[in-house]
Amino acid sequence: MLELRNYIDGKWVDAEGNRRTEDRNPATGEVIASVPVSSKKDVAHAIDVAHRTFQQWRKVPAPKRAEILFRVGTLLQERKEDLARKMTREMGKVLLEARGDVQEGIDMAFYMAGEGRRAFGYTTPAELPNKFAMALRDPIGVAGIITPWNFPMAIPTWKTFPAIVLGNTVVFKPASDTPLLALELVKIFEEAGLPPGVVNLVFGSGSEAGEVLLEDPRVSLISFTGSNEVGRHVASRAGEGLKRISLELGGKNAISVMDDADLDLAIDGIVWSAFGTTGQRCTACSRLIAHEAIYDELRDRLAARVGKLRLGDGLLETTDVGPVINAGAAKRIDEYVGIGRAEGATLVVGGGIATDGDLAKGSFYRPTLFADVRPDMRIAKEEIFGPVLSMIKVRDFDEAIAVNNSVAYGLSSAIFTQDVNRVFRAMRDLESGLLYVNAGTIGAEIHLPFGGTKGTGNGHREAGTAALDFFTEWKAVYVDYSGTLQRAQIDS
Ligand code: NAD
Numbered sequence: 001m002l003e004l005r006n007y008i009d010g011k012w013v014d015a016e017g018n019r020r021t022e023d024r025n026p027a028t029g030e031v032i033a034s035v036p037v038s039s040k041k042d043v044a045h046a047i048d049v050a051h052r053t054f055q056q057w058r059k060v061p062a063p064k065r066a067e068i069l070f071r072v073g074t075l076l077q078e079r080k081e082d083l084a085r086k087m088t089r090e091m092g093k094v095l096l097e098a099r100g101d102v103q104e105g106i107d108m109a110f111y112m113a114g115e116g117r118r119a120f121g122y123t124t125p126a127e128l129p130n131k132f133a134m135a136l137r138d139p140i141g142v143a144g145i146i147t148p149w150n151f152p153m154a155i156p157t158w159k160t161f162p163a164i165v166l167g168n169t170v171v172f173k174p175a176s177d178t179p180l181l182a183l184e185l186v187k188i189f190e191e192a193g194l195p196p197g198v199v200n201l202v203f204g205s206g207s208e209a210g211e212v213l214l215e216d217p218r219v220s221l222i223s224f225t226g227s228n229e230v231g232r233h234v235a236s237r238a239g240e241g242l243k244r245i246s247l248e249l250g251g252k253n254a255i256s257v258m259d260d261a262d263l264d265l266a267i268d269g270i271v272w273s274a275f276g277t278t279g280q281r282c283t284a285c286s287r288l289i290a291h292e293a294i295y296d297e298l299r300d301r302l303a304a305r306v307g308k309l310r311l312g313d314g315l316l317e318t319t320d321v322g323p324v325i326n327a328g329a330a331k332r333i334d335e336y337v338g339i340g341r342a343e344g345a346t347l348v349v350g351g352g353i354a355t356d357g358d359l360a361k362g363s364f365y366r367p368t369l370f371a372d373v374r375p376d377m378r379i380a381k382e383e384i385f386g387p388v389l390s391m392i393k394v395r396d397f398d399e400a401i402a403v404n405n406s407v408a409y410g411l412s413s414a415i416f417t418q419d420v421n422r423v424f425r426a427m428r429d430l431e432s433g434l435l436y437v438n439a440g441t442i443g444a445e446i447h448l449p450f451g452g453t454k455g456t457g458n459g460h461r462e463a464g465t466a467a468l469d470f471f472t473e474w475k476a477v478y479v480d481y482s483g484t485l486q487r488a489q490i491d492s
Contacts (some may be wrong), residue, residue: 004023004033004180008202015204016038020037020117021034023177028389038204039204039209040211042215050198052070052233053197054142057168061444072192083098086184087181089315092324093277094320105154105185115162119165123135130481130482131482136475143159144214145173147159149178150277158457159172162229162467163305177206182201215237221245221470224245248452251410253285257288261416263297265416270440272442278322287404287407288390289400290392299369306368309321325363329363336379337351344391350367373390397417401426409456411432412425413430419454450463450466454457
């Protein structure tokens, strides 16, 4: 069995007391690796190293930092297939999607490496003669990076790549369910020639290892992706220390299908968005808002499609939908299905933990479609994070917009319509950070800002140039070459 180690100051080290836990394949139950459980002291040591290294790393010219990131991108490309297979084994998503997850990391490496020769600031006129004004981007310090398990390569790359190319150092605590992919990424940093101490990896629980990142005053930034519950705790705990905090949290994303929609296209988009990654994407579609004129047809055609989805190990070509992340998740999803039934929704297809044949070895949930869901039901409001889709009937476009916006989250929305006026009204009125027209709710590209409104986060965005604003601090610089005292706002 693989024995993973922390990576601190360029060395692979055991956690204090050599405490360990297991990393399991959710499709088969097989143990993949033994994983360190870091103590508070281990994490404090990693922070100490990152804090010291920052003073050297911030002075390395950004194009040189970027050269390392270009090498990281090339190594990711070379290992794409191997990494994708490891990902499927570790967290279950089907191989096709695991390849996409690694590809996001490759795209992000080349995009962010380009920032090594940009990271644009600006010059601007000064109000006094013989005076020069400019705004520069400064690195900030140690970034504490805390990630979930559902995009075990993409999300760590969205955070670590901009952090380091812009001159920050990192302590990275990945999700307990996906340590292997985190280790593979850090191995690539090492092979690409990243100096010791720039990226440090600590495995362990959120409540023990993660907590230290929130509390330690030497950590200046917290970049967190995960659930709302933990996100609120992160915000308050790290907020006490006045850290800069980026929160990417849950979603309750909806696709609206209007009476003029291309239904074949809509059904493809809905199935892909609701059941891809077993419904465990933050952008997964979990509400389907359908115009009353096409509601029955859409329900019946979807039921036929959903009923045919094949559950199984994501490494098998015959599998459409892989396992959920663990047995606890399957149980939680099943509780929500029970809540939906009790609330009076109609279970059209699916429902229940799947235990036939080999499925019994893993954690599988039957792709599930509910109809007759009302917007005020819990299954229409709360994030389920599994393969469960709830259909809500609306009379018209305006009601669709209102229902879309009636939840506490605002990550991704989609609309299927052929009417250009409705498209532009949807662009104006849908409350979400991502909006898709005639496509499902998933499929973000890395050079655009990524994140959500309302309860999905705290207003920051990842990816694209928006990431630069989180990982740098603006410094306004005034150079007075008049040789006299010139007082802004006073001397004319
Ligand atoms: P989670 O909140 O349980 O865990 C996320 C990370 O936080 C893990 O690394 C965990 O160990 C750590 N953590 C837990 N308690 C902590 C504490 N007290 N202090 C510091 N760190 C702590 O989330 P999860 O189950 O891994 O991921 C699923 C959630 O992530 C879903 O809600 C999903 O919507 C969300 N998500 C959001 C986005 C987005 O960009 N908006 C993307 C992917 C996933």
